[in-house]
Amino acid sequence: DTSKASPLPRDLVALSIEFCYIIDYLGEVGSPNDLSYNLLNNIEEILGAPPVIRIGGDTGDAAQYNPHNNQTITNVFKPNNLEAVNVTFNSGLFQVMNENVPENQTCIFTLNLGQDNVQYPLEEVKGVEAHLNESKLYAYELGNEPDIYEYTGHRTEPWNVQTYAQQQVDWLSQIKREINNTSHGFQLGALAVDPVDQGNFSLAEINSLGVPEIVGNVKSESDHTYPYSNCPEANTPSISLHALMSHLHTLEYFSQWTPSIAAATSINASFVMGETGSVSCHGAPNISNTLGAALWEMDYVLHAATLGMRRVHFHNGSPFWYSMWQPVEVNGTAPRVWPT
Structure with missing residues (x-):
């Protein structure tokens, strides 16, 4: 029955970029990353819209805005860790986001909830509202x-969906007072656990606790997922390209998001997969960066659209195996576009 069909959104395939690597991807003030700019611009020219970029990941919860920082972004890494443990940025980041991207580029900006100090996201929002172009x-x-x-x-402890919901309401109520443009809304959730294992820490429960209604202007709700894991502690099936590319597995795996999609729809918001990729903990070589993974991505996003997902944000970081492209030199390897 095609009467219920809807066209694919032009920005169905979207991006998520690890906060600490955003300058690698977009370039510095006055010096855009040509590879990234050309890729984004080509997508806009072909599809009519550039991919929405979510700036976040784990390091979004380690980021602090300091207008007096002497670098656009200063990252502090622990040895053998691909994600910064501390990220400090100044207003130059917003200049980069204004000038180093196609004209119609938009982003989702992750605010620091992780460090449990409301002043951090408040300062970030003040910076965004003062320096980032409204559009x-x-x-x-x-x-x-x-x-x-x-x-x-x-x-x-105790940390559960109730304490999370209360903190979202308390903090976002304060944050809203710093927002100049009423079109600047919110994306809720960003939950890590797959729906079959979530228990009551779910989008449906967040909605039932009244968070969207109290906060207002919730544009979208999101979950995160990686079908396979490369994390040391992971208890998941062995990773293989053959398993990743299984169409049947893709259908079965993503069917569990039907309630999450329904939850978002029930509050007139979009459901988006806000961060995703083939294999968690930065991907797996010779699996995540292959043509086979690209074919899996196509199968994934088209099936996601039929389920009712509005966007699918594939995660990226300069040294991550599942990235769509490597924007700068990493360990002696030149910038490149991966098959994905």
């Missing part, structure tokens, strides 16, 4: 994967 911001997102904050060390 560039699609939404704010407060926190990255808050449902696993006890595991990641961002919170101690």
